[in-house]
Amino acid sequence: MKTKDKKRIKAILQEMIDNLKLDKDYKTKIMCFGGDEERTCSRQQDETPVCSCVCSCKRASKDTTEYDENGNLIYHENSLGFWEKIEYDKNNNKIYYENSNGFWKKYKYDENNNEIYYENSNGNIWEP
Numbered sequence: 001m002k003t004k005d006k007k008r009i010k011a012i013l014q015e016m017i018d019n020l021k022l023d024k025d026y027k028t029k030i031m032c033f034g035g036d037e038e039r040t041c042s043r044q045q046d047e048t049p050v051c052s053c054v055c056s057c058k059r060a061s062k063d064t065t066e067y068d069e070n071g072n073l074i075y076h077e078n079s080l081g082f083w084e085k086i087e088y089d090k091n092n093n094k095i096y097y098e099n100s101n102g103f104w105k106k107y108k109y110d111e112n113n114n115e116i117y118y119e120n121s122n123g124n125i126w127e128p
Contacts, residue, residue: 062079063076063077063078068088070092072086072088073086074088077100081100082099082101083100084098084099084100085097085098089109091109093107093115095107102121103120103121103122104121105118105120105121106119106120116128
């Protein structure tokens, strides 16, 4: 397990202990901000915390996808906010690609739809 994951789990457990509100059975259920995680924890009758807790993420996944009139993918964004944008010429050849990381690619084609030029944001250029 990665150190950052251990720290996150430790922080979650401490938050759970700090925020326990006990019912008559000395158990509680805590709903996290936004209601997207459910955490459970309990305390013994002597107020000793028992944290054999389970945290389960129930995040909704929402992807956005768009196509042009020719069925070509022109935009996609995933639930984490990563997006990709693609442009095509009149022959449905990909001529431009860009993503949310700032990476881009440009393409050019001859009259027979053969790729004759490629360039990207890393400085790579290809010409036959």
